Amino acid sequence: DQQVKQNSPSLSVQEGRISILNCDYTNSMFDYFLWYKKYPAEGPTFLISISSIKDKNEDGRFTVFLNKSAKHLSLHIVPSQPGDSAVYFCAAASGGSNYKLTFGKGTLLTVNP
């Protein structure tokens, strides 16, 4: 039973445009959400997080939106750059921190020059 779902295995966007990566969750106990970026043969690196008390968190080109009623979050990257091409994992945790994460399957983002 997948508690964190990333329904799009891949996404392709043009450089300079917006990339929107989506994530849905089913466990209402989750109260902390994170996005990780992963290059091949490397471990995931933390990008941005959001607590359930917020609906938006922004860090440079990256913005995460959380819709608790829909149990949905999204990561917006704007403008997208070729170096953003990677697999993006959505992860969720309960207890207000990133302790013991549940991951989605990831979405491969390709940003074309």
Added chain:
Amino acid sequence: GAVVSQHPSRVICKSGTSVKIECRSLDFQATTMFWYRQFPKQSLMLMATSNEGSKATYEQGVEKDKFLINHASLTLSTLTVTSAHPEDSSFYICSATMDRNTEAFFGQGTRLTVV
């Protein structure tokens, strides 16, 4: 950010042998380390949580006698895959955190192939 080093990055072993994977926090003391496994096109699945000096807590369905975890110090945790079989072939990755309220940092991962 903090650095977590995982070794080896790749290992090929024969069926029936055991393989040890190390996870080290290089510039902080990790009270808790996590071990994940990822099959192709699947998500990272948490296998176990280990706290320094105590027994690891395994997730449901993970055989503790097969996947031995030792967290003997605040900077080192090891995962030993005992009597490895081809179905154990996977990408294993660790993460480490100082405490519940700080970010967990990931190692580079280990690609295990059992032949």
